[in-house]
Amino acid sequence: MPASLNEIKTKIASTAKTSQITGAMQMVSAAKLQKSENHAKKFQIYASKVRQVTFDLVSHDNGPSKNPMMLKRPVKKVGYLVITSDRGLVGGYNSNILKSVMAELMKQKNDEAFSVMALGGMGADFFKSRNIKVSYELRGLSDTPSFEEVRTIVSEAVKLYQDEEFDELYVCYNHHVNSLTSQVRMEKMLPISFDENQTTEHSLETFELEPDRDTILDQLLPQYAESMIYGSIVDAKTAEHAAGMAAMRTATDNAKTVISDLTIQYNRARQAAITQEITEIVAGASALE
Missing domain, CATH: 3.40.1380.10 (ATP synthase, F1 complex, gamma subunit)
Structure with missing residues (x-):
């Protein structure tokens, strides 16, 4: 899996943890x-x-x-x-x-x-x-x-x-x-x-x-x-x-928005990687014919 996908997954995980913290602080x-x-x-x-x-x-x-x-x-x-x-x-x-x-x-x-x-x-x-x-x-x-x-x-x-x-x-x-x-x-x-x-x-x-x-x-x-x-x-x-x-509620909402955007970015990058792999396989198969 490309490094960019790992970076996005890391960002999603860290943002999710931040969201949990701000959510807890909001309740407190x-x-x-x-x-x-x-x-x-x-x-x-x-x-x-x-x-x-x-x-x-x-x-x-x-x-x-x-x-x-x-x-x-x-x-x-x-x-x-x-x-x-x-x-x-x-x-x-x-x-x-x-x-x-x-x-x-x-x-x-x-x-x-x-x-x-x-x-x-x-x-x-x-x-x-x-x-x-x-x-x-x-x-x-x-x-x-x-x-x-x-x-x-x-x-x-x-x-x-x-x-x-x-x-x-x-x-x-x-x-x-x-x-x-x-x-x-x-x-x-x-x-x-x-x-x-x-x-x-x-x-x-x-x-x-x-x-x-x-x-x-x-x-x-x-x-x-x-x-x-x-x-x-x-x-x-x-x-x-x-x-x-109010500040922690805003921070929690912003974190959820960031996670949503990163998830979309991750899915797009993953789909692009899959498409590239398929293209390479097809190109390799065509070269053997």
């Missing part, structure tokens, strides 16, 4: 996605309740809160918490968010006008390779991260804002829409603000406050900011699993 990502979606739904219930209580305290009859975490100050420096994955094989998940963040950073006057924190190895390595200082980074999150896992970077972001290291904090991440779609978001987390038109069914409830409202807000607002940032991380992780599942 699908399982992680389902678990992450459930976790995100449970957190949204908690976040909704915390937001209701915080909004009610902030909009209390005593007037707007003077808490430093809610006061706008002149923007001299902007903080960006960029959430990416620790590895590849997730399609355009990382490139989409990093492209948007870079476009935003290019608008700043100089390197002293912004501070970057990276959650995820891909983002940290990306910024370092472009000589952009990463003030804080965190790697190696689990597939469904707990608050304890991200407490260090979340608390650090809030602390830096409180220490006036930057005057605004944006969390940049991919928002999970569904298993096929995600949206790049750059949400301003600090200073904390609420929609003036926001109303909830609980917003008119009367709370008996002990101690006074401002003392409670001093404790509550940093925790509220941390919970909102954590919610973005959970959302981003869900989008990451969805992107990984």
Whole structure:
């Protein structure tokens, strides 16, 4: 059998093995996605309740809160918490968010006008390779991260804002829409603000406050900011699993297409070899007559 046929058979076999691997990775990502979606739904219930209580305290009859975490100050420096994955094989998940963040950073006057924190190895390595200082980074999150896992970077972001290291904090991440779609978001987390038109069914409830409202807000607002940032991380992780599942599905489908094309190529080459052998036999027989 000609060497070309052996090469095609080898390519078919190797592509089939790759297809098996990507198919398995797709199923793993699908399982992680389902678990992450459930976790995100449970957190949204908690976040909704915390937001209701915080909004009610902030909009209390005593007037707007003077808490430093809610006061706008002149923007001299902007903080960006960029959430990416620790590895590849997730399609355009990382490139989409990093492209948007870079476009935003290019608008700043100089390197002293912004501070970057990276959650995820891909983002940290990306910024370092472009000589952009990463003030804080965190790697190696689990597939469904707990608050304890991200407490260090979340608390650090809030602390830096409180220490006036930057005057605004944006969390940049991919928002999970569904298993096929995600949206790049750059949400301003600090200073904390609420929609003036926001109303909830609980917003008119009367709370008996002990101690006074401002003392409670001093404790509550940093925790509220941390919970909102954590919610973005959970959302981003869900989008990451969805992107990984979609990427592996595409890779598996492409592998099947390649196998189909190679099989056709193999059959044609084999038929050509058989035809050539028959021609040679006939020619040899004719020469003996």
